[in-house]
Amino acid sequence: MVETEENTDFSRTTAILSCFTLSVVYVASLYIWNSPYHREHNETIKKRFLSAFIMMFVSPLFVYFGISRSMLQKTTIWELLGIKLVGLFQAAVLPLLLTMILFLGPLSVQALNGPWKLYAAPMHSTKNIRSLIWWRNRIVAPLSEEWTFRACMLPLLLECYKPTTAIFICPLFFGVAHFHHVIEMIRAGVKFQDALKLCSFQFVYTTLFGAYAAFLFAKTGHYIAPFTAHAFCNHMGFPDLTEVLACKDPARRKILLSLFFAGVIGWCSLLTPMTNPAWFSNKLFWHIDPL
Template identity: 60%
Template sequence: MELTELIESSIDFPCLSGILGCLMLSVIYVGSLYVWRSPLDRDHPSVIKRRFFSVFVMTLFSPLSLYFGINEKFYEGATLWELLGIRWPGIIQAIIIPLCLTMVLFLGPLYMQGLNGLWRLYVEPTYWLGSAKTLVWWRNQIIAPLSEEWTFRACMLPLLLQCFAPSTAIFICPLFFGVAHFHHLVENTRRGMDFKTALLKSCFQFAYTTVFGAYAAFLFAKTGHFAAPFTAHSFCNHMGFPDLSEVVAYEDSLERAKLLLLFVIGLAAWCFLLTPMTNPSWFNNTLFWQKHITA
């Protein structure tokens, strides 16, 4: 057997090209944020606007990797839009159910917001109108979730699912997402943070973004809808990472115990409901989760 034949027989080129495509998307996505050289902070309006343009270009570019890297035999009969999770059947369920499921996970933080009076603020139209006037809100709640879920889930996961079982692909996919967040290391050092602290912060961010990325990938694979991880991502950005130090700071020991219990109940309920509330049949999804890799 010739060397080229040996290599071809030992390497699954569609899978290799899919993984390389995911890596390429990650590098280009992060690179697009820094193509504009500026000493200004990431929250400065001019920086945000430039990055909006960058991710807009990425949103147009990202599906090309899926278009050229997909195995048509594996997804026989599926359109590119369906692979990207853009379809009508099951769309309402894909918006509401994952959002409710994610809210269950944040049971403790949501209760804390109620204690702090934020729920009353949420019913005020002026709150949302004021938020919608700020570029930071648009970045955190709309543009970042949309562009990241589009690139790191909708355009990557179908490539991985043609090579790996869903239970494997949903843990590989977020690694690209988590590593991509290491670019905050550069921004934190620019702000004057010492390198060691910035590195530790970035490692922590890598950990929780990878965990969330696995959850988002799970939602995409189970529902077959882009809307599912997008709504969950936007909600998580709104809530932020749960602040347990605020719970510990409560002077009332009974209230503190109640809050900690709600955190635990929320996590336990989320784990219990995760599989039944993402039944693919509820979302008319026969594209991803039921697929099996054949030899």
């Protein structure tokens, strides 16, 4: 029994160190380029795209060499990373719908104020496709971050921790990784105290989102589930009530506020049912639902 506990402790230490190293390597890959430009400059974005592409190949190595041989005998490396055809459609659609329910309030504000009509405009789509910032925020960042911080970290953690524990450990690496923005803000002229406050706030909501994304990966067993949720959240941005509170029509303001609350309540109510592992044929990461 003592030997088993020692082996478990060793596995947990190895998993934590692997995840920490992986997060450091990911952030470091963004700064290996000696670029004189800010993060929004096309040259900086292009170089970081290359870093993200390289990390797509480097990150799985941590899983392959960090996971136990017995686990690799039971399943393939691709299944561990959440790449499989069984349940793919459900994993691509249901978590996205669930996330849209959470954003019912912001989506309603957009519907009333007209941005949805803008999305349908050909010029708007053409402008986005040509924008490297759009590609970074909606495609490349969600793709590479979910690959590294969920698909390549969670298999290591889930092998030695209960799913609920792993889900709360994993996003800490994701949240802390965003503190590198302090460096960029200071370079842009922002005071250290202000940069630290902004990044601390970013740490809170990225960690919360990271827990949600980790939950989606563990419950569905699919990489595409947290990716679609991440891409949608990046598109929507952080929910802002300012526009609602500034609404001059009291009736409309009450309706919009109620939709914000309805979205949160609906999301909480549907979170477990819409991520039932059986719907995604997921027997790898969630054998017994502890919730």
